[in-house]
Structure formats: structure tokens, C-alpha cells
Amino acid sequence: MTDFFFARSQMAMSxxxxxxxxxxxxxxxxxxxxxxxxxxxxxxxxxxxxxxxxSRGTAILFAVGAVxxxxxxxELGLLWPGFMKMAGAIIGMPFSLEGFAFFTEAIFIGxxxxxxxxxxxxxxxxxxxxxAVSGIFSGIFVVTANAWMNAPAGFKMVDGQxxxxxxxxxxxxxxxxxEVLHMTLAAFVATGFAVAAVHAFFLRRDRDNxxxxxxxxxxxxxxxxxxxxxxxxxxxxxxxxxRLQPAKLAAMEAHYRTQTGAPLLLGGIPNNETRTTDxxxxxxxxxxxxxxxxxxxxxxxxxxxxxxxxxxxxxxxWSFDLMVAAGMALLALAAWSGCLxxxxxPLAGHPRLLxxxxxxxxxxxxxxxxxxIVTEVGRQPWIIYGxxxxxxxxxxxxxxxxxxxxxxxxxxxxxxxxxFLLRRQFIETAGPVSESSATQTHA
Amino acid sequence: xxxLTVAIFMLLSLILYALMGGADFGGGMWDLLAAxxxxxxxxxxxxxxxxxxxxxxxxxxILVVVLLFTGFPAGFAGMMTALxxxxxxxxxxxxxxxxxxxxxxxxxxxATTQRHWSEVFGVASFCTPFFQGMILGALTxxxxxxxxxxxxxxxxxxxxxxxxxxxxxxxxxxxxxxAATYLTLDTQDQxxxxxxxxxxxxxxxxxxxPIAGVVFLASKQGAPxxxxxxxxxxxxxxxxxxxxxxxxxxxxxxxxxxxxxxxAAISQVTLxxxxxxxxxxxxxxxxxLTVSNAHAPEITLRLLVLALGAGAIVLLPSLAFLFHLFKGxxxx
Numbered sequence: 001m002t003d004f005f006f007a008r009s010q011m012a013m014s015x016x017x018x019x020x021x022x023x024x025x026x027x028x029x030x031x032x033x034x035x036x037x038x039x040x041x042x043x044x045x046x047x048x049x050x051x052x053x054x055s056r057g058t059a060i061l062f063a064v065g066a067v068x069x070x071x072x073x074x075e076l077g078l079l080w081p082g083f084m085k086m087a088g089a090i091i092g093m094p095f096s097l098e099g100f101a102f103f104t105e106a107i108f109i110g111x112x113x114x115x116x117x118x119x120x121x122x123x124x125x126x127x128x129x130x131x132a133v134s135g136i137f138s139g140i141f142v143v144t145a146n147a148w149m150n151a152p153a154g155f156k157m158v159d160g161q162x163x164x165x166x167x168x169x170x171x172x173x174x175x176x177x178x179e180v181l182h183m184t185l186a187a188f189v190a191t192g193f194a195v196a197a198v199h200a201f202f203l204r205r206d207r208d209n210x211x212x213x214x215x216x217x218x219x220x221x222x223x224x225x226x227x228x229x230x231x232x233x234x235x236x237x238x239x240x241x242x243r244l245q246p247a248k249l250a251a252m253e254a255h256y257r258t259q260t261g262a263p264l265l266l267g268g269i270p271n272n273e274t275r276t277t278d279x280x281x282x283x284x285x286x287x288x289x290x291x292x293x294x295x296x297x298x299x300x301x302x303x304x305x306x307x308x309x310x311x312x313x314x315x316x317x318w319s320f321d322l323m324v325a326a327g328m329a330l331l332a333l334a335a336w337s338g339c340l341x342x343x344x345x346p347l348a349g350h351p352r353l354l355x356x357x358x359x360x361x362x363x364x365x366x367x368x369x370x371x372x373i374v375t376e377v378g379r380q381p382w383i384i385y386g387x388x389x390x391x392x393x394x395x396x397x398x399x400x401x402x403x404x405x406x407x408x409x410x411x412x413x414x415x416x417x418x419x420f421l422l423r424r425q426f427i428e429t430a431g432p433v434s435e436s437s438a439t440q441t442h443a
Numbered sequence: 444x445x446x447l448t449v450a451i452f453m454l455l456s457l458i459l460y461a462l463m464g465g466a467d468f469g470g471g472m473w474d475l476l477a478a479x480x481x482x483x484x485x486x487x488x489x490x491x492x493x494x495x496x497x498x499x500x501x502x503x504x505i506l507v508v509v510l511l512f513t514g515f516p517a518g519f520a521g522m523m524t525a526l527x528x529x530x531x532x533x534x535x536x537x538x539x540x541x542x543x544x545x546x547x548x549x550x551x552x553x554a555t556t557q558r559h560w561s562e563v564f565g566v567a568s569f570c571t572p573f574f575q576g577m578i579l580g581a582l583t584x585x586x587x588x589x590x591x592x593x594x595x596x597x598x599x600x601x602x603x604x605x606x607x608x609x610x611x612x613x614x615x616x617x618x619x620x621x622a623a624t625y626l627t628l629d630t631q632d633q634x635x636x637x638x639x640x641x642x643x644x645x646x647x648x649x650x651x652x653p654i655a656g657v658v659f660l661a662s663k664q665g666a667p668x669x670x671x672x673x674x675x676x677x678x679x680x681x682x683x684x685x686x687x688x689x690x691x692x693x694x695x696x697x698x699x700x701x702x703x704x705x706x707a708a709i710s711q712v713t714l715x716x717x718x719x720x721x722x723x724x725x726x727x728x729x730x731x732l733t734v735s736n737a738h739a740p741e742i743t744l745r746l747l748v749l750a751l752g753a754g755a756i757v758l759l760p761s762l763a764f765l766f767h768l769f770k771g772x773x774x775x
């Protein structure tokens with residue numbers, strides 16, 4: 001295995017780790033701000049307690065997100081100096097703006113976490129709101145930089161050098177809008193369902209616990225509002241990708257041959273040799289319908305592109321299907337919860353729903369990881385789509401296996417610690433009754 | 444001129460990182476070195492002093508990096524390649540330090556676990572600034588050679604020289620001194636702790652003088668361009684001024700004028716970095732990458748300066764609010 005392989009693995013691992021904390025860093029402040037807002041409106045102490053407990057978890061997640069984000073800003077150059085040298089001047093803009101947004105977030109999270117007794121309730125709530133908004137903005141800016149790698153814009157290529165660069169046009173590249181929308185909503189979906197799962201877990205044993213009922217209500221409300229929007233934005237994203245990166249879309253759908261009335265293939269085993277996808281569930285004309293609202297629409301297949309420019313079809317297709325499946329499951333769950341709520345049935349008193357919510361807890365993050373793989377592996381073999389190949393951007397540094405192993409071990413260790421610390425926060429939250437239930441379940 | 448503006452902003456961010464983030468590292472060092480009957484209270488005071496502000500303090504480093512790769516992409520690519528090893532070591536330190544600090548804060552576990560987190564936090568607080576000093580020193584040595592964007596000098600050039608190592612030790616001492624000086628103000632309501640930190644500030648401040656001497660002597664061989672840079676007309680003035688500030692800080696600590704000591708220490712650190720930068724100018728990586736040959740196209744620089752201006756409008760009031768809220772009492 002080459003240094004190039006380990007450089008890609010290290011980048012993939014660092015991003016896969018960071019994206020969880022980044023998404024929670026966008027989602028959690030919103031939940032906190034809603035809880036504290038409810039407290040300001042209703043003066044019920046349970047909401048104050050809730051925002052305080054959530055903020056403790058957020059502090060841990062934010063710190064790990066901040067350090068892993070710092071690592072990433074260096075890794076761009078440590079692993080991909082060829083890319084940064086070419087692209088730094090073009091996509092540095094969103095990174096700089098992200099720097100300021102993240103700075104604001106870091107300042108106000110300090111104010112929020114340590115300022116409970118130093119600020120008026122309204123000012124404190126506002127500082128939480130600033131954390132939520134600046135978190136969203138820092139996510140937006142980073143994603144536009146990634147979107148540029150997928151749909152490069154704002155420059156001319158002359159003799160292998162960028163000229164006439166336009167960083168503004170690069171930032172507002174054709175992929176920015178759909179990527180930003182899809183990622184921001186994903187953060188709310190994943191955070192909402194994960195938090196709902198935690199509180200549903202405790203409610204199974206202690207269904208009258210007011211604290212967990214309020215928590216479940218807020219988290220589930222955020223999740224259930226976001227997921228239908230997310231499905232719509234996913235549909236829109238696929239159409240844009242089909243236009244901007246047809247090879248990526250063809251890989252996502254495991255679609256080898258260009259054809260009209262293209263079927264939608266679910267699952268199956270893509271085979272590059274025979275250029276077929278075996279054992280897939282095929283829905284006739286499904287793909288044409290989804291992309292163009294026309295059952296006879298022509299959809300470009302992978303065969304139109306030289307095989308050296310294909311991404312890894314299996315990984316991209318399976319990840320894409322996994323993401324969609326997770327999204328659909330969450331949509332169904334949201335519909336179920338919504339129905340019960342509409343009929344005025346208390347959600348906390350519905351054991352089967354609680355079980356389903358607990359089981360679905362990780363699905364939002366599964367979808368985020370799978371979706372990220374679709375975006376990034378689907379972009380390969382390009383680091384700048386159609387412009388620069390990833391292998392030409394890698395550092396000349398030998399022995400990249402060493403930092404890869406070190407950072408992987410470090411991040412696995414951190415993940416364990418974070419898991420146990422968060423668990424302890426929740427158990428403290430739950431009080432004696434649920435603590436016994438938690439130990440029973442885990443024992 | 445635009446590239447110079449961006450470079451000045453980078454220097455400002457670096458100074459602020461040293462003054463704020465650096466002091467947090469110093470706090471971690473004193474946490475590890477906490478001793479005597481008041482060790483537990485010393486650790487508490489340190490944690491209380493840096494708790495609300497450390498996340499923000501460390502964003503200055505991200506700002507330096509972002510300005511570097513936007514404004515000077517070739518400089519960034521060169522540094523990240525030639526100094527890959529010490530930079531990776533520094534990053535490991537940053538990850539361990541940040542996470543150990545927050546884990547210790549939120550881990551209500553046994554005293555042993557708490558002590559382990561403390562140790563990780565402390566050791567990482569020692570290693571990270573050492574590597575940072577080493578990296579800055581390496582840029583100055585002139586041993587990193589780059590031709591047509593290719594690193595010709597391999598991956599070990601510069602940072603293993605005596606000069607770079609001395610710079611690492613100097614960064615350690617400087618941050619320890621800075622932190623102890625700040626902590627005298629953070630512990631005004633606990634005179635015994637204040638005395639502890641006063642003593643630490645005095646000792647570390649005194650130790651800095653011989654280390655600075657070693658750095659200066661090592662630079663003659665180890666960083667000749669910088670050494671020669673220090674023979675400019677402004678150099679003696681700057682040197683005298685820096686020395687005056689160091690003496691002023693020590694005298695103020697001795698006389699217990701702690702607010703004054705903090706101002707003097709801040710000036711001292713600022714002047715050291717300004718002096719380093721002037722002696723290094725116009726080099727980013729001596730001698731091949733300079734402010735004028737490694738910068739981004741003009742449009743990027745112009746937008747970057749605009750973004751910096753707009754960002755400052757949001758940032759500075761927010762920072763002022765943060766420090767007023769958590770550090771305001773001591774100065775009033």
C-alpha cells in the first residue's frame with residue numbers, strides 16, 4: 001500500500017471523525033437555544049435544567065470538534081500541498097470567513113457555558129443563539145469550499161496554472177447551494193434523532209419523567225421538521241449532481257449504460273468487468289423519472305467516460321443506497337411520530353415508538369457518513385473535479401502510514417472517552433430511577 | 444502592498460495567539476508543575492482562569508493558518524511539506540491538550556482518572572509550544588531549500604538544528620512566564636496562591652534571560668540571515684526596548700504591581716515577535732520563499748483584506764465582551 005493510499009485514508013478518517021462533531025456542533029446549540037427559549041417563555045425550571053444539561057454535553061463535543069477541525073486545517077497542507085498551492089488563493093476565501101464564524105462560535109460558547117450567573121437571562125439566551133447561528137455559518141462556508149472541489153468555478157486554466165481567478169464566483173459555485181442545504185439539514189436531522197434516541201431510551205423505563213419528555217419533544221420536533229425537507233433537498237441534490245458530475249451520478253446509481261427510460265437500481269453488486277449491476281432490485285424507468293420527471297428521459301451511463309475517470313462504483317453506489325435507506329427510515333419514523341402527535345397521543349407513552357426511536361438513533365449519522373462518502377469518493381479520481389487528479393496533489397513526504405496510524409488510534413481513543421463521558425452526563429441527568437435502568441441494560 | 448497587509452495581519456494573529464493561546468499552554472505547564480500544599484488549589488485556579496476563554500484563544504492559530512494558505516499558498520505548501528514531522532507532532536499535542544482539559548473538566552470520575560487527565564494536559568502543554576518554537580525557528584535557519592515548489596532539503600532540514608531547539612525552549616519559557624504573570628491577577632482574592640504564581644513568574648522570567656542569550660548566540664551560526672538582520676539600525680533600539688520591558692515586568696512582579704507586570708510581559712512578548720518578524724522580513728521560509736514571491740493573486744489578497752476588516756468588526760467587540768465578562772473584574 002502506497003503513501004498515497006495512506007494519505008487518502010488519513011484524510012477520510014479525519015473527516016469522518018470530525019463531521020460527527022461538526023454536525024452536533026451545528027445541531028446541539030439549536031436544541032439548547034430552543035430549550036432555554038422555552039424556559040424564558042414558560043418559566044418552567046425543567047427547560048432551564050434541560051438547556052444546562054445539554055450544554056454540558058455540547059461543551060465536550062465542541063472541544064473535540066475544535067481540535068479535530070484544527071488538525072484538518074493543517075492536514076490540507078500536510079497531505080495535499082499540491083492542491084493547496086493551486087487552490088489556496090481560490091478557496092481560501094470561504095475558509096477565512098469560516099475562520100471568523102468559528103471564532104464567533106468559540107467566543108460565545110465560552111460566554112454561554114460559563115456565563116449562566118454573570119448574564120441576564122435574555123443576554124444569555126442571545127449568546128446561545130449566536131452560537132447556533134455562527135455554527136450554521138461556519139458549516140456553510142466550509143461546505144462551499146468542498147462544493148468548489150466538486151464543481152470548480154471562478155478561474156481559467158492556462159498551461160496548468162489558474163489565471164483570472166475570481167474567489168467570489170468560486171464560493172458561489174454551482175454545487176454550493178445544494179451541498180450547503182443538504183449538509184445543514186443533515187446536521188439537524190442527525191442531531192435531532194440522536195438526542196431523541198437518548199431520551200427515548202430513558203423514557204422506556206420511566207415514562208413520566210418530565211425532564212426526558214420535554215427533551216424528547218424538542219429533539220423530535222427539530223428532527224421531524226427537518227427530515228421531509230432533507231428528503232426534498234436530497235432529490236434536488238441528485239438532479240444537480242446529474243448535471244454537474246454525470247460520472248458521479250452514474251456511479252451513485254450503478255448505472256453503466258447510457259439509456260432512455262433508465263431503471264432505478266437498488267442495491268446489487270456493480271461489476272465493472274461486465275458493466276452490469278447484478279442482483280439489484282430494478283424499478284423500470286425509475287431513474288429517468290427521478291432525474292427528469294420523464295419516464296423516457298435519457299440518462300448518461302459510466303460507459304461514456306474512460307474507466308480511469310470512474311470513482312469506485314461499489315463504494316459510491318452502496319453508500320448512496322445506505323444514505324437513502326437511512327433517510328427513508330427516518331422519514332417513516334417522523335411520519336409515525338407526527339401521526340401520534342396529531343391525534344394528541346402522548347409519544348412518551350408509546351413503547352413501540354420509543355423502541356423504534358432508540359433503534360433509529362444512529363441512523364442520521366450513518367446517513368451523514370454514507371453521504372459524505374458519496375460526495376468524496378464519488379469525486380475521485382479528481383481532487384478538483386475534471387481539473388486536478390488527487391494523486392498529483394499528494395505530499396512527497398514518505399511514511400504517511402505513521403501519522404495515519406497515530407491519528408486513527410488517537411481518534412478511536414477520543415471517541416471512546418467522549419462516549420463514556422456523554423453517557424455519564426445522561427445518567428446524571430436521569431436521576432436514580434433511570435440510572436438503575438441504564439446499568440441494567442448495559443450490564 | 445496588499446501582501447504586506449495580509450502578512451501584518453498574520454503577524455498580529457500570531458502575536459495574539461502567543462499572548463492568549465500561549466498563556467493557556469503556560470497554564471498547562473504550571474498545572475503539571477503544581478506542587479506543595481496548595482497544588483490542588485493552584486490547579487483549580489488555572490482551570491478557572493483559562494476555562495471560559497481557551498477555545499477562543501486557540502482559534503488565533505487557525506486564523507494564522509487560514510491567512511497563510513489563502514494569502515501565501517506557495518508558502519503554506521512549502522512549510523507544510525518541509526516541516527511535516529514537527530507540525531504533525533504539534534497537532535498531536537494540540538489534540539491531546541484540548542481534549543484532556545475538557546475531559547478533566549467534565550469527568551466526575553475518580554481522583555486517579557482526574558490526575559491522569561491532568562498529566563496528559565500538562566505534558567501536552569509542554570510539548571506543543573516546544574514544537575511551535577522549533578517550527579518558527581526552522582523557518583529562519585535558511586536550511587530549508589525550495590526550488591520551483593519542490594523541497595530540495597528533505598524533511599529534516601532546519602528543525603533539528605541547535606537554533607531551532609533553542610527557539611523551542613525559549614517558547615516554553617516565554618509562555619510559562621506569561622501564564623504565571625497573568626495568574627497573579629487571576630488569583631487576587633487568594634493571596635497565598637498569588638504569592639505562588641508571583642514566585643513562579645519571577646523565576647521563569649529570570650530563566651528567560653539566559654535562554655534568550657543562547658538563542659541569540661545560536662542564531663549566528665544557525666540563522667545567519669536573521670542574525671545579520673539584527674544589525675539593522677532599528678535592531679539595537681528594539682533590543683533595548685525589549686530588555687527594558689523584561690526588566691520592568693520583573694521589577695513590577697517584585698514590587699507586586701501585578702497589573703503593570705502584565706502590561707510589561709505582554710509588551711515583551713509582542714516586541715520579541717515583532718523583532719523576529721522584522722529580522723526575518725521579507726522571508727517566509729528563508730531564503731527561497733518570500734512575502735513577494737509566494738503570495739496569492741491580487742484579487743484574492745484584496746478580498747482577504749476586506750474579509751479581515753469585516754471579520755474584525757464582528758470579532759473585536761465579541762472578544763472584548765468575552766474578556767470583559769470573565770477577566771474584567773481584576774483590572775478594575
